[in-house]
Amino acid sequence: MARLTGFLDRFSRPLKIAIQAGILLVILIAVATVGFIEYSGQPSFCTNCHLMQPYYDSWASSSHNTVKCIQCHYAPGIKAEAMGKLQAANQVVKYITGAYGMKPWAEIEDAACLRSGCHTERALEGVVNYEGVRFDHTHHLGEQRRGKRLRCTSCHSQIVQGSPVQLEGYQIGAAHLRVTAVTCYICHFKDRPVGEPIAGCTGCHDSPPRFRSQAGFVVDHPAYVENMISCVGCHETVTSGSGEAGQRRCFNCHNEPERIAQFENTTLVHRVHIAEHNVECTQCHTPIVHRVVSLTQAFQLDCNSCHQGAHDAQRLMYSGLGGHGTENTPSTMFLARVSCQSCHGLPAEIGEHAQVKLAGEATCMSCHGIRYANILPAWQQEVERRTREVATVLQAARSTLSGAPVRTRATADSLLTLAEDNVSFVERGKGAHNIAYADQLLRAALDLVQRAVDNASLPYSLPKFELGPQLGGNVCLQCHLGIGEQAGRFAGRRFDHTPHVQRADLACTECHTPLDEHGGITLVDRSSCDNCHHRVIDPLNCASCHSGPGGAPTQAITTETGDFTHSVHRARGFECSQCHSAPSMRVAGLSCENCHSFHHQPQRTCLSCHKGDVLRIHPPAAHSGCNLCHGDNAAFITEWTRQVCTVCHADKLEHNAPADCHLCHTMPEPGGG
Structure with a gap:
């Protein structure tokens, strides 16, 4: 005790000061x-x-x-x-x-808005007017809207950093807790048909009064509403934007794969972002703007409002859809996202219509250059030719329908109708919009006719005609359509594509460079053609290129001394290879003497090949063979007999037979020379 008393006496003053300082520090x-x-x-x-x-x-x-x-x-x-x-x-x-x-x-809780002295729940009851729009908080906060629970900040969330943003004439931002009308538009207009927003137009807007326009025209809105005239009949373009929520926007806040994977779970996404965390709609959705456009903009009429489906056939043709018996084949231009306006840019007039836009070579060349000249006309002409030929077949097949058995006539009629739909589709959709798909449609039409013949006993036989090469698998022909009927020049001579493209079905790259080196030729000279030609010499092979029976020309080959006719030699069994040698196939070094001997009668056998005036240009030495008998002495003749003379003078075979010729005619001495 004495120690404690001594300690307090000794440290009482510093202790008091420390306690007082502590209390003061706590207070401070x-x-x-x-x-x-x-x-x-x-x-x-x-x-x-x-x-x-x-x-x-x-x-x-x-x-x-x-x-x-x-x-x-x-x-x-x-x-x-x-x-x-x-x-x-x-x-x-x-x-x-x-x-x-x-x-x-x-994040602002609803409780902060509804605290005492601010926006009580009672104050939110009833209809308010916001910039001419009727609004009832009870309908939006009291129950789920479109399956989503809304918060105060779902609509009052306009807290945008910086200056106001102008979106198509509409101001967004720069006002704390101002009504974010874009949120209203996303809920009321997203994924809704035109003119049918959630709650309708009159769910938010009162019917405007009757008034007289500046032009003196009376606009009687109450009468229009009473007569149930749709608002969009006059106010057509009142929204812009889609309100879509792209997955890319998720990465502005999240980078966890497990969260990104929940993108399609819209119920979960809206519950977490709206109900739990008060995220603004425009953080995820693109805006939708709702306003009545000016008269100038509204007066730009939409043709579809009256001419519905006027271009459906062209649209389907371009996108490669809608045919019978075909696969979906979008145009390469469609896949490249080329719009209709990109090609249809040439002003023109149709009848009493205002100016329209047509497509032409000029629009092709504006993007692709001069090398695309004549491609569009070639497309149009070739598609028209093929369509015309297939239509002729269909018309002939349809005329035989009455001859089909009664039990299968309906099936045949259905198949022919499908084929006619394909042809009509190509005509209405303009096959030049997608020539590969148009080619498929026409070939499918022929297949349908053949099915009617095979499966429904249609008494008709499809004629054989050349529709041309298929276009779907050949990217070259999709531009150079009709090249199979055209000819060019190579190595100084005419080159015909028909036997190569249509008959032999050769790929373009057999002679031309690939697409990345467009326009080149891989052939060096005519000898390069020998890689394909003249490898096998027989009538079937020759006939693949050369016209005529067995590839032998029907017209005579004209020369100075006479005309050479292939048909005579082919009839006697001569093969092409007996005169023509691979690979050049020239007949140089050969002559008639290889087959024809001198022992014949000039007036009878010579003129069967040689021209009538051949004697004028025929050198005397050419008749040296006659001197064997008619010279000064008959060389190599040991005895004159009738058989010796008729070797040449066959026309005298019956003359004074069987007497020997030397009995009447003077003969040189045999065995001379």
Whole structure:
């Protein structure tokens, strides 16, 4: 006890001072804390962080500029305010340490809006008028709308940093908690038919009164409503934008694969983002703008409002859809996302219509250059030719329908109708929009006719005609359509594509460079053709290129001394290879003497091949063979007999037979020379 008394006597003064200092420090800390809490609760405190200045300016210019930030950003209750202060202190530390983000995020609870002294639930009951639009909070907050629970900030969320944004004449942003009308439009117009928004036009708009326009025309809206005239009958273009939510936008906030995988789960996505975290709709959805356009814009009529489906056939042809017995084959231009207006850019007039836009070679060459000249006309001409030929077959097949058995006549009729639909589709859709698909349709039409013949006993036989090569698998022919009937020049001679493209069905790359080296020729000279030609010499092979029986020309080959006729030699069994040698197939070095001997009668056998005036140009030496008998002495003749003379003078075979010729005719001595 004595020790304690001594200790107190000795340290009583310093102890009192320490206790008093501690109490004073606690009081100072409490006062400082209260002061800091009060000061930090002032809107001006927020501007200590430079990135908050735009939000402060937005608040200062809004209808809530008399309400402190914490009254909205902190939900009512000590716990919520304490958590808010801790989060705010955390933000201050991040700002001081430089670990803050440049895009602050805040979530405002409905309870903060509905706190005492602000927007009580009773005050939200009933219909209000916002810029001419009727609105009832009860319908939007009391129950789910389109399967989604809305929050106050779903519509009152316009807290956009910086200056107002102009979207197609509509202002978005720069006002704290102003009504975000875009949210209304996304809910009411997204995925809805034209003129049928959620709740209809009159669900939000009162019927305008009867008035007289500036042009003196009376606009009687009440009468229109009474007569159930649709609003879009006059106010057609009142929305723009789709309100789509692209998956890319998810990456603005998330990068976890498991969250991105929930993109298609719209119920979960809306519950988490709207009901739980008050995320603005426009953070995910593209805006939809709703307004009545000016008369100038509205007066640009949409042809589809009257001429519905006028271009459906062309649209389907371009996209490669809608045929019978064909696969979907979109045009390469369609796959490249080339719009109709890209090709239809030439002004023209049709009848009494205003100016329209047509397609022509000029629009092709404006993108592809001069090398695309004549391609469009070739497409049009070839498609018309093929369509005309197939239509002729269909007409002939249809005329035989009455001769089909009664039990299969309906089947045949159905097949022919499908074939006619294909041909009509090509005609109406203009096959030049998608020539590969048009070719498929026409070939499918012929197949349908053949099915009617095979399966429904249609008494008709399809004629054989050349429709041309298939276009689907040959990218070259999709531009150079009709090249199979055209000829060109190669190595100084005419080159005909017909036997190569249509008959032999050769690929273009057999002679031409591939597409990436468009326009080149791989052949060096005529000898390059020998890689394909003249490898096998027989009538069937020759006939694949050369016209005539067995590939032998029907017309005589004209020469100076006489005409050579292939048919005579072919009739006697001569093969092409007996005169023509691979690979050049020339007949150089050969002559008639290889087969024809001198022992014949000039007036009878010579003139069967040689021209009539051949004697004029025939050298005497050519008749040296006659001197064997008619010279000064008959060389190599040992005895004159009738058989010796008739070797040449066959026309005298019956003359004075069987007497020998030397009995009447003077003969040279045999065995001379």
